[in-house]
Amino acid sequence: MSSKSTTDVRLREALEASGQRFTEQRAAVFRYLARTDVHPTAEEVFLAVRTRLPAISLATVYKSLETLVGCGLAVKLTYGDHSARYDGRTDPHHHARCVSCEKVLDMPGELLKGEIDSLRATAGTFTVTGYRLELSGYCPECVPAQDLLVTT
Numbered sequence: 001m002s003s004k005s006t007t008d009v010r011l012r013e014a015l016e017a018s019g020q021r022f023t024e025q026r027a028a029v030f031r032y033l034a035r036t037d038v039h040p041t042a043e044e045v046f047l048a049v050r051t052r053l054p055a056i057s058l059a060t061v062y063k064s065l066e067t068l069v070g071c072g073l074a075v076k077l078t079y080g081d082h083s084a085r086y087d088g089r090t091d092p093h094h095h096a097r098c099v100s101c102e103k104v105l106d107m108p109g110e111l112l113k114g115e116i117d118s119l120r121a122t123a124g125t126f127t128v129t130g131y132r133l134e135l136s137g138y139c140p141e142c143v144p145a146q147d148l149l150v151t152t
């Protein structure tokens, strides 16, 4: 976790490098993302940021999040029919998603270069630019009793 001023400096530099302005709204959204590990939805960011900036709108939060993603300061995690979640951590790590409550947890680790190379080889004519590994299962609060647990 970095201090508020370090976070603001990082934000300012990344915004300016992308030709974007530093605004209090963007800063509030980024500060929240930088200090949480819950991978919030836009609505959740809105509810958290609104306590400090009561006039902010959900649309502004949504646009700020997209700006942060565009500047490489956040990662958007999309889930088919579910709404997107945002991650302020951009260093390599995996995710684990609870199939019951849909909570997304950070998992340490990244694929080794050799593993990525072999995936790239099997991809044939598809040009691989990245990967995402997500484990699915149950968080500690949702895990069913052992005799009900079905694994694949």
Ligand code: ZN
Pocket (backbone or CB within 6 Å): 098, 099, 100, 101, 102, 103, 138, 139, 140, 141, 142, 143
């Ligand atoms: Zn859960």
Ligand code: MN
Pocket (backbone or CB within 6 Å): 039, 087, 089, 093, 094, 095, 105, 106
């Ligand atoms: Mn994460």
